[in-house]
Amino acid sequence: MKEKEFAELIPQLPEELALECLTRLHYSAHRVSSLVCRRWCELIRSRDFYYHRKQTGFTRKVACLVQAIPVHDSDSKPVAQPRYGISVFDPVTLCWDWVEPVPKYPDGLPLFCQVASTEGKLIVMGGWNPASWDPVKDVFVYDFTTRKWVQCADMTSTRSFFAMAAVEGKVLIAGGHDESKNALNSAWLFDIKKNEWIELTRMSEERDECEGIIIGSEFWVVSGYDTESQGAFKKSAEVYDLSTGEWRRVKDAWRASQCPRSCVGVMGGKSGNLMCWAESDSGVRVGACGFDLGDRTLVTGSAYQGAPHGFFLVDTKEGQNGKLGKIDVPVDFSGLVQSGCCVEI
Template sequence: MEISDFRLKVIAHTDLIPGLPDDVVLNCILPRLAWTSFPSLLRVSKSWNAAFASRRIGDIRRMNPSFQERLLAVIHKTTSRPLDEHPDEISSCPWIMDTPLDEHPEEIYSCPWIMDINLAVSIYDPILCVWEELPPIPYIPYGAPMFTRCICVDGKLFVLGGCNSENWEPVQDVYRMDLATGLRKWEKCAGMNTARANFACTCYEGKIFVAGGYGRDGLVSSTAELYDVQKEEWLPLPDLNIPRSDCLGAVLNKQIHVIGGYTSLVYDLRDQDEPDSLSSNCVSSMEILDKQCKGWISTTTSTVAPLQAFAVSSGQLCPLTDGAMHKFNDDLTSGKPAMEGMLISHFSLEEDDDETYLALAAVSLQQEIYAIIRDTISCFGSGFSFCKGKKDKTCAQGTVVTWQPIECPFEIVELALSCCSVSV
């Protein structure tokens, strides 16, 4: 709820800064202060508290791009849970199955029921290179859902869907934190019409679009819906043409795209003997929501390998796969193989680094690409890094991107591979 200027004066009883007109302070001084300082600024005086809590400062920043800060939100693991707290869950883990426990020392630590499942959301300031961990969501036992998605609209950070950490059931819950107020407080919003986890999620013109994922029945879903942030209501969309889990969402040419994914749950495929089971269940196409939101248009554009991450940079879709970053053809519906485009760069975090990396989540921010990557030689559930790719130079093979690791005060895990850009 916003507070009027009149009510602001009634609450405050004092000028924002004695000797200066409030209009000058509100429009020229307070909006320039760093987002990380908002909580402490609330304690300066009643008038400052009212100005920030009313979202007045946030609205001024949003209307003036020069005041806005471009940040990143990342979901990650937080405090540990000792292994001896899970004696009963070890035997129930499907990835260990029925063989003796001592024959699977690596798999014990790769099983998500035995991994630490306390999760959190942190905000990263790429200018100051500092992280701030947000408070845990009070309605969730372990801080944040597993296999959830995060996205930011108009300075509000949303955490959507995912799985309950206690029973592993997908949920339809949605939580929101208004980053523009400085209060660092989570609120529960209207839930999605369908419970889902590992789904496509993107936003456009004040609306959040979700599609696919898997539901409480354990089946991959084709349902889709949108959330009107202003009206705070969910509206159904036509079903996708192909059920997809672990799919990705993007806005290209002012249209909603759902890209890639799998027709079966990825972790169920671990039991299959065929080495190409993941690839055979990969959905190597994308679907575009028509502008009237009446249906999805399937394209014949395909990927060479399962597409697990991409970034939209300069209006172009840049897949990150096979340890490298590519560009799609300009005409996404041409029917030509997607990877005929220009190779941009191989992941290499150090000059002598010859390891292969797989990108699992990525986002573009001010001409730079931030990605959660994993080296392919580590055991399942480990080897994750957060890195930044910056366009360095152009050569005959294309644009060279220099990748560098970002130091994180936390560990990234398979249970929470989600990041998004934040404008406050």
């Protein structure tokens, strides 16, 4: 028997009340719930339902980390390069989990791939093939509702160590370097729904090993260096206004002397207050990464080269002056964190 076209969400309940019941489902139940009936499936997977949940406060912010996968076999030979997967950390329950591997890369993600999130989805882009170390143009989107990966339109060209951020169903990338190690000033926008790339106006400067963040309606490309000055990180940033489509240069935006990748923080949510998590505490001076999760920030790093990798939570309101509270992490999730992002599911 075919399902009625306008079947009730929940029999004998008003539509508004039924919607509120489904809105309160934990995101981990979405996959099973979407199998109940066609209407539930269409609702739960819809963009409008996501924004309704967000507006009413029923989304949850988790950290998705590009993290080294531990090897438990003590008899196995050490590998030159660890395999990386995507772990998920829930700061409310302090629980950890692994995202299903990308089908094209079942044995580990592309090295140094970039990640970002928008509308509850996780985007993985670029990096180096873990077998050949050749740069790749792959783009994948993970849907937490279906728990499946979808391969999207390739990047227009290969680039490494570029800035990347996402907002309202769109992903922005800028800078990085090409296959000849030339720093880039080009920028592109990827529309997830349309599955297409749009070229943006170029930045005024080349920026390799820069970091991308969204602040309000602006895409910030922080620091980086040009082809002739490798390793000499700029103090400036370039900012793309999503409403006008124009860039502006901000002097002295990055006061740290080191690479900004994965360690840029924003104090008080203000664009003029960028900070470096590597300088926030002596326990995370090496390999520091910081991920804003709303009321708290997850910070990872080591005290010195070769020291154990630590995981900490800090009150976001206190910013760089907040004390890092160390958290215990299961051994399966204690590996090095290369990068990551916050996903509001």
